[in-house]
Every structure is written in structure tokens, then in C-alpha cells.
Amino acid sequence: MGIGVIVALAGAVLAFFLGRASPVPTGIAVVVGGEQVTIDELDRRIEVVEAVYGIERPSDGPGQDRFGRDIAASLAVATLLEQAADERGIEPGEEVVERTLADVVAQRYPEDGRDGFTRALADRGVSEAEVRREVQRQLTNQILFLELTAGVEVTDADARAAYGDLTGAERMLPEVRELRHLVVATEDEASSARRELEDGRAFGEVVVERSLDGSTREDEGRLGALTREDLDERFAEVAFETAEGELFGPVRTDLGWHVGRVEEVRPAAEATFEDLGPTLADRIALERSLARWRAWLEERFEMTDIRYADAYRPEAPDRIPGADQRPPGTDLAPDGRATDQP
Missing domain, CATH: 3.10.50.40 (Chitinase A; domain 3)
Structure with missing residues (x-):
């Protein structure tokens, strides 16, 4: 192999690994697979997240800087997941979106309900359509997780082996x-x-x-x-x-x-396998589902060109937020219905 070819290959590899740090257009916070997220869109997303989840951005300068970078990293992963969901044609049903929104309202505004929710949105300058879109994103992630982890199996032998690995203290029921x-x-x-x-x-x-x-x-x-x-x-x-x-x-x-x-x-008494078997099986299933989810995210992350503006680049750009957690509320069927619905 000639020296020119070796230099060219080395340059290509270096360009791949440095791609996430290459410049992005002015006014853009992050680029994900060619899709540009503007700084205005990121700031708006922060306002919506604050309204939906009650998250408050830090008041000090360094804290605000870290917060912005963390949000940019989370938004990059969210955009990547949306792209994957679009490829699979995933779209949660309107009924489950409305039901989830109602749950959010009940949890965030237990006394004033929908009226309190509407007033809070008005105070923050956030529309209900934007909140609904945020809820829809979360539901889409849940459905994607369920599709990607479908078929994870746990046998009785798996659960019994896990029971056998428990220490005496771990077998005690309180x-x-x-x-x-x-x-x-x-x-x-x-x-x-x-x-x-x-x-x-x-x-x-x-x-x-x-x-x-x-x-x-x-x-x-x-x-x-x-x-x-x-x-x-x-x-x-x-x-x-x-x-x-x-x-x-x-x-x-x-x-x-x-x-x-x-x-x-x-x-308190020592638990039998019959006491702990179902819980152990659930734990193993979750561990295996998360392993599959993490492997898929890592592969997708490596395949996707993700670049940040300097002001929004995370301290660890290759760390994937949420890789070790399943999306909340994953008790949905793949079509977006609650699993307890007919």
C-alpha cells in the first residue's frame, strides 16, 4: 500500500472521529444526521420542558452553561430517536396522547387541574399544542423502546438461578x-x-x-x-x-x-422462590431489555453524524443520555395503546 493511500485513509478516519467537533452553521445548536436544530428551537424546547415537568434552569452562569449543554445532548438523542421512529412509521394514537396529557396535568396541577395548567402555560408563553407535541415525543420513544426490546425472554431456569445467587439477607421479606x-x-x-x-x-x-x-x-x-x-x-x-x-x-x-x-x-421471613420468582424474572427482563436498547442506541449513535456548536458541545459528546434507562411509562402496546386496553 502506497504512502499516499495510507495518508488518505488516516485522514478519513481522523475526519470521522473529529466530525462531532466540526463547525456548524451560525444559529444552529446541533446537527443530527443532517437535521439542524436551531438555537431558538433548543431554547423553546427548554421552555416547554420547564412547563411540562417543572424543571427549572439554574440561575448561576456556570450552571446555566452546563444546563444548556446537557439539554443540547438530550435533544440530539431525542432527534435521533425521532428519526428512527419516523423510519419505522411509529406514531402514538390520539387517545393515548390525550390520556397521558391528562395524567401530566393531574400530577403537576392536582388542585387547579386543567385551569391551573392553562394559566401556567399562559404565564410561560407556551401553547398547549407545544406541550402535546412534547408528550407525543415521549410516547414515541416508549413505543420505539418496546419494539426494539420485543421478544426478550426469561425462563424459569433463569429466575431460579438468580434466586440461587441471592444472599441470605437478600432472601428476607421485611x-x-x-x-x-x-x-x-x-x-x-x-x-x-x-x-x-x-x-x-x-x-x-x-x-x-x-x-x-x-x-x-x-x-x-x-x-x-x-x-x-x-x-x-x-x-x-x-x-x-x-x-x-x-x-x-x-x-x-x-x-x-x-x-x-x-x-x-x-x-419478617425468608422468601421462597415462589415469593421472589416473578420479581426476579421482571428484573432479568428489564436488564436484558436495557442491554438491547443500549446496544441499539450506541450503534445508531455511531452511525449518525452529530455535531454541536461550541457553546452547546457537551463535556463528553460521545456519552449517550438515557442509554441506561428505559423511557418512562413503557406499559404501552407497540401501537400506542395501553396494554390493559382490549
Whole structure:
């Protein structure tokens, strides 16, 4: 091979690896496979993300710089995923988009609902159409993940092998307690409610009459079977030191003053394979799905020309945001329906 050919090949390889650092046109933040994302589009995307997810950009200069670079990297991957989804003809159905948007509104604005959502968008200068588009992007990523990881199998032997690898401590099921409670605004009210219970009044009656917790009031204060870790630390400390059948409280949490009763105690015990098998199988399936997803992302990333403007280039341009995480809400069928729908 002549020296001229060797030099030419070396130049081509160097150009490939330096391509992600080559200049981009003025006004462009990042180029992904020939698709240009302008600085204005990136700034607008930040405003939409802030409105949808409540993310606030840092106020200090260095923090803002890192934030902008991180957003540019995430947007590069998002654009890459959109391109792949377009190639596959993936488009979430309108029903699932609307349902997901309603969930976002409920989570972000639990008190004011749609009105609060609309006011917040107006305050930020963001339209509902832009928010809907952001939701649609996330759903598209979820469907793409499900398509790419379809067919991942976990056998009973896989789960049993994982169970065999657990240490003694890892096989222990924590203590579980069946609890009931009521919550009121003041310590005096809680003490009064406890006296009524000690005098023999039915727990459910006192809950229906007094409790501020609407989520458990209709079920007469039943919280269900819970571990210590499931509970507020202050509540758990008292509830897990109380004997079965006994009352506890008043105890204060951020919700108010609680009075409770321990209905049943199920002591910690060693878990059998039947106890842990389904959980272990789910964990293995997730690990294998993420491995397949990561491999696909890395291959796609290497195949795609991604270049950043100097002001938006990440510290590690070859790191792929989200490669080790599945898109949230991946409980959808490949056509964009919720998997529990007929």
C-alpha cells in the first residue's frame, strides 16, 4: 500500500472521529444526521420542558452553561430517536396522547387541574399544542423502546438461578403490617379521636366523621399491607413499635396529626422462590431489555453524524443520555395503546 493511500485513509478516519467537533452553521445548536436544530428551537424546547415537568434552569452562569449543554445532548438523542421512529412509521394514537396529557396535568396541577395548567402555560408563553407535541415525543420513544426490546425472554431456569445467587439477607421479606389511620389538623383533635376509639367507638365511624384523608376515608382508614419503608419515617417509627390490635398516636407528619391501629403483623421471613420468582424474572427482563436498547442506541449513535456548536458541545459528546434507562411509562402496546386496553 502506497504512502499516499495510507495518508488518505488516516485522514478519513481522523475526519470521522473529529466530525462531532466540526463547525456548524451560525444559529444552529446541533446537527443530527443532517437535521439542524436551531438555537431558538433548543431554547423553546427548554421552555416547554420547564412547563411540562417543572424543571427549572439554574440561575448561576456556570450552571446555566452546563444546563444548556446537557439539554443540547438530550435533544440530539431525542432527534435521533425521532428519526428512527419516523423510519419505522411509529406514531402514538390520539387517545393515548390525550390520556397521558391528562395524567401530566393531574400530577403537576392536582388542585387547579386543567385551569391551573392553562394559566401556567399562559404565564410561560407556551401553547398547549407545544406541550402535546412534547408528550407525543415521549410516547414515541416508549413505543420505539418496546419494539426494539420485543421478544426478550426469561425462563424459569433463569429466575431460579438468580434466586440461587441471592444472599441470605437478600432472601428476607421485611415485616409487613396491616394498618388503619385517620388524620386531623391538630394534636387536640387527634387526642380527642383517640379517646373515642379507646371508649369503644368503631374505627371506621371516627374516620368517616373526622379524617381529612379523602384517599382512605371511604375505606374506613385502611392503609393496607405496608413495610416500614413504605411509610413516613415519623409514622413508621410509632406504627412499627405498636403491638398488634393496639392504637398508636397522635403522631405528626406533613399531612397532619394521625391516630392509627395495627390490624395485623406479619413478621419478617425468608422468601421462597415462589415469593421472589416473578420479581426476579421482571428484573432479568428489564436488564436484558436495557442491554438491547443500549446496544441499539450506541450503534445508531455511531452511525449518525452529530455535531454541536461550541457553546452547546457537551463535556463528553460521545456519552449517550438515557442509554441506561428505559423511557418512562413503557406499559404501552407497540401501537400506542395501553396494554390493559382490549
